Amino acid sequence: MKKNSQVRQLLIGIVSLVMLLVVSVLPVKAATNHNGADFTTSAKVTNGPDFKHADTIDIQYKLDFGSTPIHNGDTITLDLPANLKAKTPGDTFDVLDTDGTVIGKAVVSDGKVVMTMNAALEGKTNDKLTVNLATKYRGEDSGEKDVIFNLKGNQTSTSVINLVINDANLSKKGTLQDDGTIKWTILVNRQEITMKNLEITDTIGDYQEMIHGVTVSNAYWVDTTNYKREKPAMTAADYKITYTDQGFTLKFNDTVSNLVTIDYDTKVTDTSLIDSGYKFRNKAIMTWGGGTSGSKHSEEANGKVSSSNGNGAVGGGDNNEGNGNENNNGGDTDGVETSEEEEDDTTGTIDVDGGTEAAAEEAAREDKAGESVANQAEKKPVKKAKAKKAQVKAAKVAGVTATEHPSKTVAKANKKLPQTDDHINGIAVLSGSVVLVVLGSAVIIRRHF
Template sequence: MFLLVVSQVATPAKAATNHNGADFTTSASVTNGPDFKHSNTVNVEYDLSFGSTPIHAGDTITLDFPENLKGKTPGDTFDVTDEDGTVIGKAVVSDKGVVITMNDALENKTNAKLKLILATQYRYEDTGEKDVVFPLENGGSSTSQINIVSNEANLSKKGTLQNDGTIKWTILVNRRELEMKNLDVTDTIGANQEMIHGLTVSKGTWQNTTTYQREKPALTEGTDYDVTYNDKGFDLSFKDTVNDMIVVDYYTKVTDPELIHSGYKFRNNAVMTWGGGTSGGKNSEEANGKVSSSTGNSGSGSGDVNETEEPGVDTDEDTGTGTTDTDGGTETDEEEEAREQEENKEAEAKKEAAKEAAKKQAAKKAKAAAKKAKPAVAKATATENPGSTTKTTNTKLPQTNDQGSLRGVVGGILVLATLGASVIVRRHF
């Protein structure tokens, strides 16, 4: 008599893998500068290649910023999509880096490549030339040099979009805490906004190089200052000599709600004048503010499909304002025009690159189809023989010297792409 015992054991689900981005980084550098104020945007670019390492649903890719840089928009989240707009992962920016959580869109695909461009800022309060060191694969490193300079601006402003369809504008007046007699501030709002009457005017105290605190209680209209409103903004006049930094907060209403999430740039202008009287002509300084829904972080990409090898088939072996002043200066009209012209040139270049990539991809597919049409000796699959990656060790990468043309670009671009082709999608803000 025989007793047959059959047992069934459930196969445990594969645990998600946390990939250290540095282990796959082939190159990294600062792409603008080299001169930065503490609150300026430092754009960093990474290239990663995963080779035969598969990317599964739930896997995360963690990439840390260099030790002396910090994320400019901590908490920002954005979708990573392929060329068809399908979401393949979600990314979250923090103070220390970015974490991308992948879904199942890249299952059975290898040879993924990642291009990441993110907005950062210098982390500390000192000045001078600094080395920004990026760790690379196989223990290598890449170093970019930046130069941190003091902010000499005495007037600045920034805007923050609110959830109720309004914009909060903050003006920092007399940032350098000079003695200012007959101080006046004239503010002019841009297109597609309406002025909401009511200002909050406070004295401000610097906590460190880029962070300030409003003193309470706020100053009193009619006692400390007078304000006159008009269709395009307001005029603010101080009754006594001002020796402190002044923080002015107010709101505008967006008149076309469809613009709020379109990436449209809402603009604002402030002019500060002081002096005059018996001492001669007045002094003046101007600041331009802007805000949009875009944070500068976005992404797109794809990967190679792993085909099952069949006898006689030649498989393809070819292998992406609270209390902190983050404005920190102004951008002149000339600088803005030069920057936007450069951005337009870059956009045209990216379009041409995308067209060329599409041609190469079409040719690749045609070649693969032709190979499948005739018998051939079987070769290793892409998974078994993915091709090599490039090792870069201790390389000091060049960066542009055109700070004016790239200032204000707060952005990040994420690309997962097939070998030989990368598609970059840029969101302006």
């Protein structure tokens, strides 16, 4: 009886080994890396046509995969036009079906977006996809520019935008932080003109609570779109601030002739709104002049911040169940596209290295200007700029619109990315491990037989 039991165990081990060997040599379909341009039927800029360099440029792609199936693990890569860059590199978002089902995950980098699809589209045909992305202009030049998108069949489409110089004296932006607060930054005297009796009144929007304490810093331009704060920050001797339930009023004691930043925080009072895409708003008004110098001047800046970065995708395909004629029209919706006019929600510039210069940078900047660090320390916190920033006025192109039209065929092919065999290698390694275990078991059985 014992001998028959051992024979059965050996047979079971042999059969298991044979089945494992058969499975391990069967071909495993690798995920396909699709070049999105091969399936893009149209692409365009959806807002504008006039943009300041820090403005968000919204773009949209429409893809139609026709008879090409989309499988679990497949990736779809869309390259941005050469003169645009992602507004928020590193952003991730869900790719949705029209009923809200997640059909993939997308990751945005500086110049492209990669969507990794899941099994939700398995078995469907005529898959379509609409992708909306938030971008910014890549460069500092101004004027009318062509934004060129690659389409299927080596075709292209072109949207025309117009880059204009930001001549505002005041701007602001907000940044949502992980602790449920919003950091607001106001750029004061962007054009570095002489401002007497300078006063800033800031009013926070709904669902925010003012956190007392502001940081006011002299700043300087690194280039046309980047700035740094000088250190140390100003002190209470340089300005007077009065807080209200809705914000604050800040008055400078001395004439201001250079760029100044004002940083402060607000607390979100309804945290459920943070991840909902709700737009938290803020408003600043700057006045200067008056007195014996004449009438007062005034300028206003509005800012907003949201958990949504402006990126999204909606798609789907024909459901082949039943007669196969049911269509969810997944590619016919624009998804997250909105007709809302975008406000000037940025400072128009970028903080460099967190916005504060290092000691070495400070010394180099002062030496370049012909000043010693010792002399600089004796200066008032609010000081007159040595040289007024050149005023650049861009000629605004009248009647420019964001349009889309096919151009001549480009004499280069949009190659598909090579397939990956990662899945095959993974199966092979796993199968090899199991084979060793089974073989070891067979040897043990044989030795006791």
